[in-house]
Amino acid sequence: MGNMMRAASARDKVNTDNHDSSQKGLEDDIVVVLQDYPSREISEPIYRMGEKLRVIAQEAYWWRVRSIQTGNENYIPNSHVAKVYHGWLFEGVERQKAEELLLLPVNRVGSFLVRESSRERGLYSLSVKHRIIKHYRIFRLDNSWYYISPRLTFQCLEDMINHYSDFADGLCCALTTPCLSGTPPPPDVNPGAPPVVMRHNFDWRKVDRRQLVSTALESDNMVSYGVRNSMAAYLSFSEDAAHMGAESRKKKSKSVYGFPERRLTNFDLDDDF
Structure with missing residues (x-):
């Protein structure tokens, strides 16, 4: 199998590392909200699904966090968030939740995330937003190299993401931006319905x-x-x-239902009638 290492001169790509431990970099204090907290049925949410937070302190079940977007600081249950590494590696996110996150308006075609299995560490899948959300299983060789297609192997996940950011190479499209890294689109400006000039009602x-x-x-x-x-x-x-x-x-009416001008008396009818 060919080694598809990316060129080190790609300045806008993440630096490669040969060790899985590098996947947990300096961004290990960033989490993404997986569901509104508190629930809308309870009250207006403090944090909304897809919002990025910085962890200030981890206190057992409750984590103290600060919103990157709004600066709002509060507590949130750790079950409502997922840690994010490198901006695209989501820890413990299931397939359905990955689809919900990628379908948020902030994401565009080609937005992606790599999700690590919550059941077994070291198992990954790539989820990409296209016409629909596409999922690709990431396999791992005995020598710890990764691949989606057996003809292309990569020494680490960063190499894989860098390659598929340049070329679709069998995927539904080339990777563009990590999930939730874009700027939310401005609210739609509704010009309203055209004015209706009412004139006199008439038949x-x-x-x-x-x-x-x-x-x-x-x-x-x-x-x-x-x-x-x-x-x-x-x-x-x-x-x-x-x-x-x-x-x-x-x-x-005259030809079918007309009667003779003379009046009929006592049912004076001819036999031929």
Whole structure:
């Protein structure tokens, strides 16, 4: 298997290290909120899901933290947060929670995180935001090198992230930014619905025909000249059709249901009737 070590000249990449212990760097005091605390059913949350916090003190179940975004300092249960290393390695985050975090608006296509299994240390998966959230199992060889595809092996996770940040190379897309590292988008500015100008309510079937066919350009006319003429033509056609229909029904009524002018008395009917 080929060794795909990245060039050390990539200044914007993290420095590589050959030891797993390096994955726990100087950022071991950064955590991410996994769920609103307290719950919205209880009160307005102090910390919200996806918010990054700096740990000030760890006191058994309760950790004292300070929000990086707002500076708000308070306590939070350690079950509501996950430690983050290098900005992209999330400790003990399950698949579903990884999807929830990546679907937050702050993330864009290519945002990613590497999550360490909560059941067994040293087992990792890569989760990437694309059209959907894609997950890739990261395998580890006996010599402690890592790979997603057997044709590409990496001496450490940093090398893997650096490589897939430059090339998709079989992934759904190239990696762009670590999960939750972007700037939240500004709130949508809703210009509101266009204004509706209400004019006089009317039933056009009851409009005076003289108003419809008028050629004068009165400012208070309810409809335009072209529409008025169209309506007038329709009314004229409708009335003519209605008149013809009435005449037809009248004739039909006389031919089918008409009785002789002489009055029938005592059921004086011919046998041929």
